[in-house]
Amino acid sequence: MASPAVTSRWPAARRPIVGARPSSRRRRCRTGSLTRSALGLCLGIAALVARRAAAKDAADTTRTSPPTTTAAAPAAANFTAVDEWLDVHREAHVNALKDLLRIPSISALSAHAPDVRAAAEWTAAFATARGFRHAEVVETGGHPVVYADWIDEADPSKPTVLLYGHFDVQPVDPEALWTSPPFEPTVRDGNLYARGASDDKGNMVAMLYGVASLLATNGTLPVNVKFLLEGQEEIGSPQMPAFLAAHGSRWAADYAFSADGGQVASGAPGVCLGLRGSVALELTVTGAAAGDLHSGTYGGAIQNPLHALAELLAGMRDPATGGIAVDGFYEHVEAVSADERAVLARHPVSEAAWLAAIGVTAAVGEAGYTSHERTMVRPSLEVVGMVGGFTGEGLKTVLPAAASAKISCRLVPAQVPEDIADKIISHVRAHTPPGVSVAVTRLPFTAVPYAMARESTANTAAAAVLADLYGVPLDEVFYYRMGGSIPVVALLKRHLGLDMALFAFGAADEAVHAPNEFFRLGSFARATRAYPRLLVRLAAEHRRDLGEGTPLGEEAAPAAEGGGAPWAPPTRWPPVPRRPRRRPEAVRSCRGGCPLVFCVCFFFFCTGSETQFWCGSAVG
């Protein structure tokens, strides 16, 4: 378990800007811009158009000619150029993400298997176009994965980083609750709404663009990169255990980061040190073999499968303690240390605010724990779906022949999915009401619970980049465990010995797995900026770990003062505004490159009362 004390290995002071314009010049275009002089506007347009064209050329060069690889760290790396490249191409990046979001790659529904494959092919082609090599759709026996890499064969000193994401998504029902269709990406108030926008296509595409931005602006990367992009995460990666056991060595790496995961809040940086595991079961209660029966003719004299199922489910929770009443469910659960509870108590979102944000009137759970503890370090058993009898309009007076429910458990160290499944099955057998039979089947979502040490190089690099990006002291970075599950995390540990750090930017309130899932476009931008910084930081940390350099903090801080040091920590990133934005459509309409359209759009963009992107230094 992680220690609660923050043990940063370098100073956490806010870092001065290295090679960046003064922050006073980085101003946001917003209200009142009509008073800005026409001269300034024209100059701004001219400068941005010129920079955009240059960046486009650079990007095209990157794609068509292999970047130069050298043994040395790429001296030309410069986050100003990276950020400007990302800014200039932001619209195209969002449009590419939208293209991927239009593919209904629902891994849970077999009818959508071709869509999952289409998403894999889209992703592989996209990786190739971004300058990565060997992009390939790889068969797993189920939904495929995508491999891609960028290996600097000329420099054996570079560490290799595995980067993970997934292009499959959850089902969309109840579809009627979506404000806009789940597979027609729509921007509202600065948020991009679509199934998968946050989990995980948005984060995955941002990661790819982020790494690509380094390639595009520097022609090389400070590390080797291997991508593991998956198509079955949302169904628990059923083929991945066998696949990684057989072919995992292809992804051998020194570090691993996941673009799946997320932040506990949109404005507070955190580093995730663990994930709950998962096991899921379906209970099918069967009554009369003759089928549905008239509730008048038979009501009161035979077991009703819906009643029996309700009793079974209700009996799995102890109303007195709020705990799970399945015998042995807590047998292997590790106690939460006082230290860890103290860390979790620093959650940036209060319990009241956390409940209010989802419109819940009361916390309900295991007695003796806070809501954050209940979701992060304690296991759960939830009914995620149930159906039986007549559920349409009005009434049909029928005793259903069958009823079914899906149960999803979240597990914590050291619970074992198979053991918990067995215990639930034993519980069901012992408590099946008379007059019905119950079949229990495993659903394809199994993940071993996972926790990693806080002091790993991957985590310290991630924490430093997050502190910079969010503009907070390093000791304000929140260390937590996530309530969700990413099965591949434990699989990578098992088959490759890799601890995978989560480095994703979706926030907990973005309705993942639910109707109206969205991704803040500000978070998308932040994610694209985060990955180049992460790789640069990681390379430096790696060199330092090998005794090839001074600790990064000590090295970077003076360099920052003097300017010009390669791979320096970046400028402090302004907090992404959280107010609703307007007129994103006008911004999007700038695509196509027509100068006139661009100027008009840019004018609206800069004079609009609220915008969603940062103008950078283009306007004086």
Added chain:
Amino acid sequence: MASPAVTSRWPAARRPIVGARPSSRRRRCRTGSLTRSALGLCLGIAALVARRAAAKDAADTTRTSPPTTTAAAPAAANFTAVDEWLDVHREAHVNALKDLLRIPSISALSAHAPDVRAAAEWTAAFATARGFRHAEVVETGGHPVVYADWIDEADPSKPTVLLYGHFDVQPVDPEALWTSPPFEPTVRDGNLYARGASDDKGNMVAMLYGVASLLATNGTLPVNVKFLLEGQEEIGSPQMPAFLAAHGSRWAADYAFSADGGQVASGAPGVCLGLRGSVALELTVTGAAAGDLHSGTYGGAIQNPLHALAELLAGMRDPATGGIAVDGFYEHVEAVSADERAVLARHPVSEAAWLAAIGVTAAVGEAGYTSHERTMVRPSLEVVGMVGGFTGEGLKTVLPAAASAKISCRLVPAQVPEDIADKIISHVRAHTPPGVSVAVTRLPFTAVPYAMARESTANTAAAAVLADLYGVPLDEVFYYRMGGSIPVVALLKRHLGLDMALFAFGAADEAVHAPNEFFRLGSFARATRAYPRLLVRLAAEHRRDLGEGTPLGEEAAPAAEGGGAPWAPPTRWPPVPRRPRRRPEAVRSCRGGCPLVFCVCFFFFCTGSETQFWCGSAVG
């Protein structure tokens, strides 16, 4: 409450045949008929064609010219002619029923309201074509009713009989469980499969044809008849209380019979003395206002609406006693007398057979009662539908924002539907788990429980006819109460002072309200024969009650010996074979009247190893 002792007012001995051919001539065409001589076949065809043509002429005459009405009982009434008319027209009758069954008149679904109206119009037109008068679709504010009558204005001594049925049907889902589409009537093994085949279109059409057979063969009826044919029975007749309060006098009558109801078994006659009432509610549990939530992010810390609903429903039943655990639920329930329990113990179907017939392994219900008692004289509370969360293929790891369940209660005298609804609402309020809210709405199915005296003229007439039709002694007729509800029964008692006896021929195993509903074609035939006998018997009973005649049993038995007495009890009806039949399609294809087709069909009909209709005496 009915007395358990059978107090028949006339001898129950099996009645000799009056005016009928010897039963040896009434033989069924089945296996081995290929050895029958070609001469016999041709003669048979010729005789049947001739009889069919004559009967058709008679029927047409009935429809086009008003029948002669006389003050006396129609002396020409003759069940031989009636039965032959029914036999000859059987195929057309079944085809007409199929036409009605093709109309998806699901009263519960508003999208099908035009279909309910179409069924009403079909029924009114059908009644007119059968020789009834003043057939009219009458508005109720909801689904319409159909009025039709045949009043002998020249004979004020005739009693008036109200005949009830309904042409609306239950929903069909789960539609995937139907072997043939619910609105494409299909004959398999001598059974007609379609939604509404038994409940109640099949019984209603049989009733109309049965009464029409008397008109067609005698030109008059021994009683006045008023039809009340309803389009909202399956949703609890929501407009009927107000409608009958305002317009019920149009259906003023001396007796009332319902073609809705049925028999406890297909081979055992019974007279129903009561119906359970009904009240239905929908519970909607609402949790997070934000909508569905990720079960990993929130699982274990907030109330799950599905869990909460399961707890609420499970808490409505006491697992120790099997009774309903809603406070006050049994408050007004009348105790079941020892006499009544003794009568119910004579149920023609043993509890074991009753359970085996529906494929149930154990009886489950209120402790201290048999299954038959639980369904007939004890109340019930059943969940008839429940849904929440993700119920599709695979898994979606979501905490649902809401869950709902439909509850249907069956009530016994003297429970009051509104009182029970209030008690359930109070129970829900008192037991709502924290963190969710529960809305309770009434569903449109309310019926006051009903019981009638056993010794009424209507019941004694019905019992006598049933004993004859089923070929059992009168004291073997089973007196019972029905578990289902027909709201209009209590309404007729309230607004017209009428006790409505159930006179229907669907059996309890015919999957009413469920997938693969069917009606035995043998039961359809029996129902058509039953109604003319009932009206004749009722007229005689009525005259006897008025002192105008001797008790029917005493009158009829000698007449039967000597032959020729009008309105005599009919021949004993052979038990309808219960073995699977074959080749009904060949029989159906005889429609159209083409002599060649008819001959071919008839040949197959008579030579087939199994057929579904009786050939009567046409073949020697």
